[in-house]
């Protein structure tokens with residue numbers, strides 16, 4: 001059956017390519033509801049054309065999410081991905097869709113319209129061979145690049161009904177899948193000081209800027225206390241004039257962790273911070289918005305199965321970890337076996353040279369099709 005799947009996907013490679021071109025030509029930056037919905041409308045139409053029962057999950061401000069269901073039966077596997085991109089409308093003039101040297105270049109082709117096409121081709125192949133295993137649900141969402149605040153709940157609900165979740169995010173270099181992702185949090189440190197004339201009566205003031213500077217330096221100590229964590233103070237602001245003791249200052253901190261335990265430790269340490277400049281006050285707001293995707297036994301088992309199928313297809317499927325989060329972080333944290341990075345092979349996500357390798361589209365689709373089929377069959381036998 002694997003050879004039949006591959007043969008079908010090879011024959012339909014240009015269909016996948018055409019799908020990617022159609023989706024990428026409709027630019028869809030997160031937050032631009034009209035633009036994202038235009039792309040979603042095209043995707044919904046194409047999902048119906050391949051036999052999906054499509055529901056548009058309407059959103060007031062984010063773009064509408066799409067849920068497409070194929071087949072029937074008790075068991076369900078879930079394909080997850082997003083059709084929003086980081087690129088503004090008009091970017092396509094700066095980086096036009098361009099097929100050259102076996103690659104397709106353009107905004108959003110790698111992250112991750114290529115992955116959506118791979119998921120669709122995999123389902124088409126299974127349907128053609130009458131091998132659709134139980135129920136396959138696809139969730140294509142519109143706000144992943146900005147933290148998935150409007151889609152998280154629906155992703156989690158759908159994952160809880162599924163044997164396994166396959167995330168069609170871009171692969172790591174060379175096609176490797178992602179078996180671990182860091183958890184991500186964003187915290188705001190806000191210091192309230194007391195304003196005073198810096199020349200006349202500096203001692204009457206309490207500098208929020210000085211306190212914030214001390215806090216930022218001290219944050220590096222947390223890295224040593226919590227081994228897997230990284231903290232980046234990416235944005236700071238404070239003060240109004242050079243001759244004033246600053247009344248306010250704040251910093252935004254991006255935090256990444258490997259495990260849920262580290263997330264708890266960091267959060268506790270951040271909330272317990274004390275000030276060093278007398279007269280200032282510190283408020284800490286924020287939270288972890290994505291739990292880490294940890295390399296659990298369930299993840300390893302799914303990867304082992306994928307690796308074995310890839311081997312039969314003539315590919316050595318590597319694995320790796322990344323500091324970036326995805327919606328796979330949510331599903332894995334619920335204990336649902338999750339394999340991420342099954343999407344296109346390529347490079348340059350969020351970069352001007354974003355592209356995919358066209359020749360890899362068919363085997364990635366065949367791999368996903370076989371993986372869905374074997375996961376359903378094995379799990380239903382248990």
Ligand SMILES: [Zn+2]
Nearest residue numbers: 111112169170
């Ligand atoms: Zn992505």
